[in-house]
Amino acid sequence: MRLYWAPQTRSLRVLWMLEEIGAPCERVRVDLKSGEQHKPAYHAINPMEKVPALQDGESCVAESGAVIAYLAEKFPQAGLAPAIGEAARGRYLQWLFFSGSCIEAAITQKFANVQLPEGSAGWGSFDKVFNVLAEVLSASPYLLGEKFSAADVLIASDLHFVINVFKMLEPRPEFSAYLERCRSRPAFLRAQKIDADGI
Ligand SMILES: N[C@@H](CCC(=O)N[C@@H](CS)C(=O)NCC(=O)O)C(=O)O
Secondary structure, three states, rough: OOOEEOOOHHHHHHHHEEEHHHHOOOOEEOOOOHHHHHHHHHHHHHOOOOOOOOEEEOEEEEEEHHHHHHHHHHOHHOOOOOOOOOOOHHHHHHHHHHHHHHHHHHHHHHHHOOOOOOOOOOOOOOOHHHHHHHHHHHHHEEEOOOOOOHHHHHHHHHHHHHHOOOOOOOOOOHHHHHHHHOOOOOOHHHHHHHHHOOO
């Protein structure tokens, strides 16, 4: 496998996922500053011309949530996704899609400072999205209950960006405790070092 990535981007969540799995993966750094992502060679990897993207033999997958789902399925022995037919599978898929369809949209709405009626926005509102997450995370240590999953890799990464990087959300005890649990994982710490080293 080959991961196309850049430091200090959404690539970190895939680096983290790869470390959770322990799968060997070549890293190819894409120079976003020089516009390498817009060159035809990278366009063929991800037509959206963004990182991260994963190449696995003949397969290419971009969109960080999809890459994480792909890896969870390819390496079931890592135990990061409930199997098809397990009750937790429904909520697992829900949280994977929640990242792209609700969290990302809520962040964009906040950045753009646009007001929308809650009923017209699929994500409701910025506050609604994070209140829902706080409700779930105050009831259990991870999104699916007691067990850490690939959905936590994705959503904890989103929360990290929203709270610590974009500073769009006041720290809340539920989120601080959750991020502490997730970010103290050895796999996250290894991924963070790779991201910081940039290689
Ligand atoms: N929806 C995409 C977003 C990817 C994305 O926005 N990547 C940014 C870095 S975090 C990027 O590649 N920006 C470079 C550019 O747009 O030129 C995902 O989740 O993977």
